[in-house]
Amino acid sequence: GQNIDQPTEMTATEGAIVQINCTYQTSGFNGLFWYQQHAGEAPTFLSYNVLDGLEEKGRFSSFLSRSKGYSYLLLKELQMKDSASYLCAVMDSNYQLIWGAGTKLIIKP
Amino acid sequence: ETGVTQTPRHLVMGMTNKKSLKCEQHLGHNAMYWYKQSAKKPLELMFVYNFKEQTENNSVPSRFSPECPNSSHLFLHLHTLQPEDSALYLCASSQDEGGASYNEQFFGPGTRLTVL
Numbered sequence: 764g765q766n767i768d769q770p771t772e773m774t775a776t777e778g779a780i781v782q783i784n785c786t787y788q789t790s791g792f793n794g795l796f797w798y799q800q801h802a803g804e805a806p807t808f809l810s811y812n813v814l815d816g817l818e819e820k821g822r823f824s825s826f827l828s829r830s831k832g833y834s835y836l837l838l839k840e841l842q843m844k845d846s847a848s849y850l851c852a853v854m855d856s857n858y859q860l861i862w863g864a865g866t867k868l869i870i871k872p
Numbered sequence: 873e874t875g876v877t878q879t880p881r882h883l884v885m886g887m888t889n890k891k892s893l894k895c896e897q898h899l900g901h902n903a904m905y906w907y908k909q910s911a912k913k914p915l916e917l918m919f920v921y922n923f924k925e926q927t928e929n930n931s932v933p934s935r936f937s938p939e940c941p942n943s944s945h946l947f948l949h950l951h952t953l954q955p956e957d958s959a960l961y962l963c964a965s966s967q968d969e970g971g972a973s974y975n976e977q978f979f980g981p982g983t984r985l986t987v988l
Contacts, residue, residue: 767914796976805874805962805979806915850915858969859928860977862915 765789767863769851774869775841783836783849783866791856797825797836798850800865806850809836838868846870875899878963878980885953886988893948893983895963902968904946905977906938909960921946922969953987960984 766788775781787795794813798806812818812827812834824837836849848865855861876897885891897904906918920928921940935957937949946963964977 771912805876805981806977807874807979808976811976852915859917859920860915862917864912864914 765855765861767851767853767861769849769863769866771864772867772869774871775838777841777843777870777872779841780837780839781841781868783838783851783868785834785836785851785863787832787834787851787853787861787863789853789855789861792829793854793856793858795825795827795834796852796854796860797834798852799847800850801847809849841870843870843872874978874980876963876965876978876980878961878983880983881981882984882986884986884988885950887953887955889953890949890951892950893961893963893985895946895948895980897944897946897963897965897978897980899965899978901965901978902943903966903975904940904943905964905966906946906948907962907964909962909982915962919948920969927969950985953985955987958985958987 769785797809799809800806810825817826822839827834848867850865851863852860879894903922905920908916917930918932919938924940935952939947960982962982963980966975966977
């Protein structure tokens with residue numbers, strides 16, 4: 764079966780760096796997405812990786828290793844507004860998104 | 873504002889009621905999606921429409937009936953639901969169904985459904 768694993772919850776301190784990991788097993792691979800979802804709100808797109816390596820976008824970076832079925836989202840200079848759930852999703856060979864359950868990130872002052 | 877609107881935002885219904893959820897996108901996208909989001913569970917894809925044609929039905933019970941009259945509007949008709957159907961129902965749209973960075977999905981705010 765298809766599976767996306769990510770930690771359920773993480774806690775970090777304001778101003779620090781946090782890395783949220785995602786491992787996946789899917790039938791085919793057409794890219795990996797990261798979304799941010801604040802409580803009670805819609806998910807919003809953060810990043811897309813289809814080739815191995817690191818994609819940097821401001822304070823957020825996303826890394827992909829296709830051979831290891833692994834990705835991480837790196838958040839730098841954490842701010843209180845970064846408290847949210849972070850969803851990892853992989854597009855399979857049928858171009859369907861397979862979603863992880865999300866990682867709830869709690870930022871403490 | 874993501875350019876995708878959903879109504880109503882909250883809905884409470886009995887198991888014998890019939891109701892409809894509405895989604896509208898103002899982004900000129902060709903693909904629209906219905907998802908179910910339950911607490912601490914992955915998003916579950918329910919239906920996909922591309923150019924108004926249904927391209928995916930993920931073994932969804934027949935008590936959920938989608939309708940896509942045009943590329944901008946998507947409905948989810950509900951009847952004889954069960955309490956376990958209580959969840960957040962999210963609508964999303966994308967340029968099309970393919971895999972590319974431009975095919976990020978834009979989500980609406982969701983409808984919080986409670987079935988009594």
